[in-house]
Amino acid sequence: MVSSRLTPYYFLAPAILATAAIVLYPVASTLWMSFHDFVLYRPFDVPFTGLRNYERLLADEAFWISLWNSFVWVGLAVGLQFALGMTAALILNESFAFRSLARALVVVPWALPSVIIGLMFTWVYDYNLGLLNDILLRFGFIKSPVAWLADPDIALYAVIVALVWQGFPFFAVIILAGLQAIPGDLHEAAEIDGATRLQRFRHVVWPGLKGVILTALLLRTIWVANSLDVILVMTGGGPGYATHTLPLYAFLRAYSGMEFGYGSALAVVLTLFLISVAAFYVRRTMREAFR
Amino acid sequence: MIDRRSRTQRFFEIELPAAILIVIALAPYAWMAITSIKPTADIARFPVVYWPDEPTLIHYADLLARTTFPKNLLDSFIVAVSACALGLGLSVPAAYAFSRFGFFGRRFLMTQFLTINMFPIVLMIIPLFVAMRSLGLLDTVPGVVLGHATFAIPFAIWMLTSYLNGIPKELDEAAMVDGASRVQTIVKILLPLAAPGIVSTGIYIFVASWNEYLFAMMLSGQNVRTVTVALQMFIGEYTIQWGLLTAGGTLVALPVTLLFLFVQRHLIGGLTAGAVKS
Amino acid sequence: MKRRTFLAATTAAIAAPAIVNAQGTTTVRWWYHFDNPQHSPAELIAKFEAANPGIKIQAESIPWGGGNDYYTRLYAALVANNAPDCAMVKLANMSRLLEMRALEPLDQQIGGWADASDISANLWNLHKAPDGKRYYVPLQYVVLYLYYRVDLFQQAGVAAPKTFDEFLKAAQATTKGDVFGFGMRGGAGGHDHWGSFVLGGGATFEKGGMVTPKALEANRWFVALGRDHKVFPPSAPNDGFRQIVDNFKAGRTAMTIHHVGSANEMVDALGDKVSAVPVPRAADGKGWTSFGDESNAIFASSRNKAAAFRWISWLSTNESNVEFNKFTGQLTVSNKGAANWTLHPKRFVDASAQSLAIADTLPNVPATADFLRTVWPTNMQRALLGQIQPDDMMRAIERHYHG
Numbered sequence: 006m007v008s009s010r011l012t013p014y015y016f017l018a019p020a021i022l023a024t025a026a027i028v029l030y031p032v033a034s035t036l037w038m039s040f041h042d043f044v045l046y047r048p049f050d051v052p053f054t055g056l057r058n059y060e061r062l063l064a065d066e067a068f069w070i071s072l073w074n075s076f077v078w079v080g081l082a083v084g085l086q087f088a089l090g091m092t093a094a095l096i097l098n099e100s101f102a103f104r105s106l107a108r109a110l111v112v113v114p115w116a117l118p119s120v121i122i123g124l125m126f127t128w129v130y131d132y133n134l135g136l137l138n139d140i141l142l143r144f145g146f147i148k149s150p151v152a153w154l155a156d157p158d159i160a161l162y163a164v165i166v167a168l169v170w171q172g173f174p175f176f177a178v179i180i181l182a183g184l185q186a187i188p189g190d191l192h193e194a195a196e197i198d199g200a201t202r203l204q205r206f207r208h209v210v211w212p213g214l215k216g217v218i219l220t221a222l223l224l225r226t227i228w229v230a231n232s233l234d235v236i237l238v239m240t241g242g243g244p245g246y247a248t249h250t251l252p253l254y255a256f257l258r259a260y261s262g263m264e265f266g267y268g269s270a271l272a273v274v275l276t277l278f279l280i281s282v283a284a285f286y287v288r289r290t291m292r293e294a295f296r
Numbered sequence: 297m298i299d300r301r302s303r304t305q306r307f308f309e310i311e312l313p314a315a316i317l318i319v320i321a322l323a324p325y326a327w328m329a330i331t332s333i334k335p336t337a338d339i340a341r342f343p344v345v346y347w348p349d350e351p352t353l354i355h356y357a358d359l360l361a362r363t364t365f366p367k368n369l370l371d372s373f374i375v376a377v378s379a380c381a382l383g384l385g386l387s388v389p390a391a392y393a394f395s396r397f398g399f400f401g402r403r404f405l406m407t408q409f410l411t412i413n414m415f416p417i418v419l420m421i422i423p424l425f426v427a428m429r430s431l432g433l434l435d436t437v438p439g440v441v442l443g444h445a446t447f448a449i450p451f452a453i454w455m456l457t458s459y460l461n462g463i464p465k466e467l468d469e470a471a472m473v474d475g476a477s478r479v480q481t482i483v484k485i486l487l488p489l490a491a492p493g494i495v496s497t498g499i500y501i502f503v504a505s506w507n508e509y510l511f512a513m514m515l516s517g518q519n520v521r522t523v524t525v526a527l528q529m530f531i532g533e534y535t536i537q538w539g540l541l542t543a544g545g546t547l548v549a550l551p552v553t554l555l556f557l558f559v560q561r562h563l564i565g566g567l568t569a570g571a572v573k574s
Numbered sequence: 575m576k577r578r579t580f581l582a583a584t585t586a587a588i589a590a591p592a593i594v595n596a597q598g599t600t601t602v603r604w605w606y607h608f609d610n611p612q613h614s615p616a617e618l619i620a621k622f623e624a625a626n627p628g629i630k631i632q633a634e635s636i637p638w639g640g641g642n643d644y645y646t647r648l649y650a651a652l653v654a655n656n657a658p659d660c661a662m663v664k665l666a667n668m669s670r671l672l673e674m675r676a677l678e679p680l681d682q683q684i685g686g687w688a689d690a691s692d693i694s695a696n697l698w699n700l701h702k703a704p705d706g707k708r709y710y711v712p713l714q715y716v717v718l719y720l721y722y723r724v725d726l727f728q729q730a731g732v733a734a735p736k737t738f739d740e741f742l743k744a745a746q747a748t749t750k751g752d753v754f755g756f757g758m759r760g761g762a763g764g765h766d767h768w769g770s771f772v773l774g775g776g777a778t779f780e781k782g783g784m785v786t787p788k789a790l791e792a793n794r795w796f797v798a799l800g801r802d803h804k805v806f807p808p809s810a811p812n813d814g815f816r817q818i819v820d821n822f823k824a825g826r827t828a829m830t831i832h833h834v835g836s837a838n839e840m841v842d843a844l845g846d847k848v849s850a851v852p853v854p855r856a857a858d859g860k861g862w863t864s865f866g867d868e869s870n871a872i873f874a875s876s877r878n879k880a881a882a883f884r885w886i887s888w889l890s891t892n893e894s895n896v897e898f899n900k901f902t903g904q905l906t907v908s909n910k911g912a913a914n915w916t917l918h919p920k921r922f923v924d925a926s927a928q929s930l931a932i933a934d935t936l937p938n939v940p941a942t943a944d945f946l947r948t949v950w951p952t953n954m955q956r957a958l959l960g961q962i963q964p965d966d967m968m969r970a971i972e973r974h975y976h977g
Binding site for chain 1: 403
């Protein structure tokens with residue numbers, strides 16, 4: 006079979022068509038809305054306002070707080086998910102008695118809907134009736150209960166813990182699959198050559214994993230940056246603006262204020278930030294992949 | 297693999313960390329499971345009740361007999377399996393193209409697949425609802441499946457491309473030089489080698505669909521209703537049905553965990569072992 | 575008027591073939607939300623269909639999701655021209671639905687409905703739109719009152735408070751050890767608590783009404799309950815209805831404000847130790863408590879308005895309305911139905927009835943929905959945490975309503 010120049014496009018066509026059919030229109034209309042004063046309950050009066058929604062952002066205190074929280078949110082949640090997931094994958098790649106059970110149990114957090122996770126953690130964090138305060142009080146780690154979700158200095162981190170718990174199995178599964186693709190012979194050879202475990206990790210494991218890990222990190226960053234259901238359930242963005250992130254703020258503007266124009270502008274700004282992160286990454290990996 | 301570590305060393309370096317890992321992964325889930333067997337009066341009691349005096353399965357009985365939960369589980373399963381099949385069916389060929397060809401628009405298309413996923417979904421659901429309505433797909437299995445699959449495609453393509461990039465091109469080139477057709481090369485050489493990656497991407501799509509709430513809430517209705525939407529029904533305006541909610545939450549995690557246990561045993565292990573030896 | 579007749583004529587023309595199928599039955603799509611999914615309106619529907627051959631009810635249960643999901647679905651369906659014929663709705667969303675021109679005025683049909691007079695004039699007035707027309711048919715309601723712990727009050731030697739001053743004394747007297755005097759709701763929906771003291775204390779939603787000296791003073795007093803007197807639990811800024819009810823049930827708070835919907839679970843947990851009175855009033859005798867409403871409305875896009883009205887009016891009629899409230903745990907709108915009410919212990923129904931005199935809803939304007947969801951919670955939380963001054967909070971609310 007001779008491959009024509011069109012061959013790759015045949016392989017791509019189904020995915021492109023499906024995506025275009027379903028996603029293109031919503032994305033385009035979000036962009037369109039961001040340039041209009043679009044209030045959902047005023048469908049007959051949608052004036053074009055150009056960049057006014059974007060100008061309004063700059064003077065909006067809540068936007069800046071949300072932006073900063075988003076950085077903290079993405080940085081900590083992705084970083085910790087990765088660290089925990091990597092550790093888990095390395096442990097699970099060893100052989101031990103209850104390995105396949107352990108491999109299956111580790112995915113439990115990932116197998117739960119966000120709404121349930123949000124509610125369970127809220128319940129565990131409860132000031133009066135929560136498990137966490139009760140345990141900490143019993144062991145004497147704290148003198149009086151802590152209002153985990155009502156204290157603005159703690160709330161964001163308390164929510165991040167829930168998200169880390171939910172997300173680390175993703176990294177564990179992805180990295181484990183990558184680890185398994187590394188030929189065992191390589192390990193043995195390295196070990197016979199007297200390489201320490203750290204050396205083996207750097208020279209044998211890491212090169213094989215790098216591509217998968219970078220991709221997983223990028224995809225997870227996008228996912229975490231956009232995820233809001235856990236925050237929504239646990240704090241609704243409060244107390245004050247303490248747990249507002251950009252997508253949550255966009256969501257509140259859109260569905261509570263019904264200001265889809267302004268909400269869309271917030272969403273576009275978030276997307277621009279993510280694109281700049283991704284652009285840096287894509288440039289690097291593409292160069293490597295194009296041999 | 298040769299292991300020169302002593303038993304104690306192994307215990308502290310592998311088995312203990314593995315046990316801690318399981319505790320971390322299970323503790324909140326276990327707390328939910330315990331809550332689900334408490335009588336209603338014990339659920340919100342001060343001081344905290346760690347283990348009920350009279351464990352009860354009443355919440356499970358109510359859940360299975362008096363709500364639509366069993367049907368919702370089935371709906372979720374159908375949707376997740378279909379989304380997984382459709383998602384892989386669309387993204388494996390695309391990832392193959394991205395990984396094995398250099399062509400005009402390659403970087404652009406790949407970036408587009410990523411960009412499209414960066415929009416917060418929440419703002420897109422009303423236009424999506426309008427689009428699905430005009431396609432006549434509201435409250436149908438294909439509608440929800442299409443929604444879940446298309447939004448998983450970008451992730452899937454990217455993951456798969458990086459797995460495929462990890463497999464030396466020389467392998468399939470050699471096969472094609474030996475006279476194998478492109479399809480044969482893909483089916484016989486590439487897919488088995490990429491199996492762990494494909495399986496974990498498949499699991500990713502399955503889980504994403506299984507847990508997805510927003511699309512399911514907007515696009516489903518009376519005919520199709522996934523478990524996430526059904527669970528949300530237990531959170532009312534003035535009350536939360538804690539018993540039903542925790543019982544439902546406990547059950548929801550089981551299919552994915554069992555699936556994973558199965559995949560673990562029968563697919564990943566065997567396939568990688570085979571692949572690695574070649 | 576002209577426009578309406580024109581619309582009516584066109585819809586009738588389009589509707590005629592669409593609504594009547596081969597057997598001559600009309601199908602009415604109705605959206606509802608129940609707190610407990612174990613309840614199903616199937617029996618009620620069967621009863622209605624038996625009494626009204628030719629009408630079939632297609633009931634669709636929509637997740638409430640804190641109010642968000644239900645209304646997101648509803649607005650999306652309206653935008654996509656896929657709305658049901660009728661649905662359960664709340665006053666807070668009326669003005670938005672009106673701006674979308676989504677609602678059908680029902681005055682004419684209500685005029686021809688014999689049992690309309692069984693719903694009190696008070697209720698009809700509360701549900702009137704700003705333009706004077708009636709778009710909503712009341713279905714159920716609750717009035718917020720003050721729960722208090724009889725035993726803790728006796729131990730502390732205080733009586734159930736009637737005024738703000740007595741409230742503060744009672745809260746201070748019962749705050750000790752593990753117990754806080756008042757379980758305050760600072761998360762979304764908690765404006766009810768704030769309203770009793772700040773709207774009751776003289777603040778209004780008129781232009782300038784939030785920033786009068788009296789209004790500012792009332793709000794300072796309320797914030798001080800938490801910040802200076804510390805009679806709220808520290809978790810108050812994030813507490814929702816579940817936390818305030820659970821904390822009260824667990825004996826961690828001595829008072830809280832909620833409604834008859836939680837009365838039965840309170841009695842299950844606390845028995846005779848719990849009772850209720852209307853919320854306290856200001857020194858000048860003024861008071862405010864929140865009226866929690868739920869109605870049915872018919873959408874302008876419906877092709878089956880007559881059948882839809884038959885259904886929603888039937889739901890608000892005597893026995894069927896009482897049956898309906900068994901599923902939701904709220905109070906019937908039917909006077910006849912209320913006469914022999916057995917769903918809740920009497921003391922809580924009485925406290926609700928006594929509270930009606932000061933019960934009111936928030937302004938029927940589009941800004942209210944956002945006030946409830948974000949403006950009030952965010953500013954209240956920040957004020958309780960000391961991130962902003964109480965007066966800043968009032969200025970923010972004034973700005974939200976009047977720019």
